[in-house]
Amino acid sequence: MTELNILFRKRIGISEDENIGFEKLEHVLEKTAQSIPFENLCIIENKTYEITKENLINKILVRNEGGLCYELNAIFYFFLIENGFNAFLVRGGVYNNETQAFQQLGRTHVTILVNHEGQTYLIDTGFGGNLPLKLVPLTGESVTSKNGEFRIKKENSVHGDHILEMKLKHKDTDWKIGYAFDSSKPVADISELNEIQTIICEHPKSPFNKNPLISLFTDSGKLILTNTSFTQRIDGVITKNKMNNKKFKELAKQHFGIQKDSDC
Incomplete structure (x- = not known):
């Protein structure tokens, strides 16, 4: 293998x-x-x-x-x-x-x-x-x-x-x-x-070169993290919290396993 x-x-x-x-x-x-x-x-x-x-x-x-x-x-x-x-x-x-x-x-x-x-x-x-x-x-x-x-x-x-x-x-x-x-x-x-x-x-019209975005599915819905909000959709119920740079880094690691400042 x-x-x-x-x-x-x-x-x-x-x-x-x-x-x-x-x-x-x-x-x-x-x-x-x-x-x-x-x-x-x-x-x-x-x-x-x-x-x-x-x-x-x-x-x-x-x-x-x-x-x-x-x-x-x-x-x-x-x-x-x-x-x-x-x-x-x-x-x-x-x-x-x-x-x-x-x-x-x-x-x-x-x-x-x-x-x-x-x-x-x-x-x-x-x-x-x-x-x-x-x-x-x-x-x-x-x-x-x-x-x-x-x-x-x-x-x-x-x-x-x-x-x-x-x-x-x-x-x-x-x-x-x-x-x-x-x-x-x-x-x-x-x-x-x-x-x-x-x-x-x-490209100036690219939706991916302006603001950070991370999304992931879960057993019951999906998670979406941007630099302004953290959205959780669980069984159709949506909760949305405001975000700042410090929180973004913390949640990127906690929920998505991503260290924002790691080498890309």
Whole structure:
């Protein structure tokens, strides 16, 4: 078993001798969402690194930090490959439901597609609080998880040939667009993700280069920490507390296991 396989299992609390078949993937997705936070601290601290398999292992599995979609889904992709799955990374564009338009960042979302027994499924561990927490088939069939309902429509757009739609639990009453993605253009090499990181870091419209954000799922909901507030959603009940820099550092460590001033 490789170092990545051993460390990933340790990080999410799955034993080395457990066989991860297709039927176990939803369990693995939930464990991952509850163990590895979605966060942008390295970008805020201007301490990014080249996206390589080795650097992802070091950041996420050795230093026990989190990351954004191009990091979280990349490390999960490597884990899938090493456990025998036919997986590949694809790029897409995130939709802004407030402006009713795609974000002006291009195809900067990275997600995973898995082929299994003639069927293709979307797997995403890097979409913040919007994770399906289940495999979503590209057939249009909706799936339901603790986080809501999710489905994929085959529809051409500027960002690809499919669209992920979602109806988040305790939040949405109607379907809304999450992102579009291109199933026909897999990421050819992991180095391609460096272009995405550069855009996320430098683009004036990037939502991740202005203020710190950490989010993580729990058994009963999710946690969201910013530099101004700490939000806990437990069984649909929301509590929100104001934040300052000292409290941010304390809660980042206490609830997410992240030392804010660590090397990124």
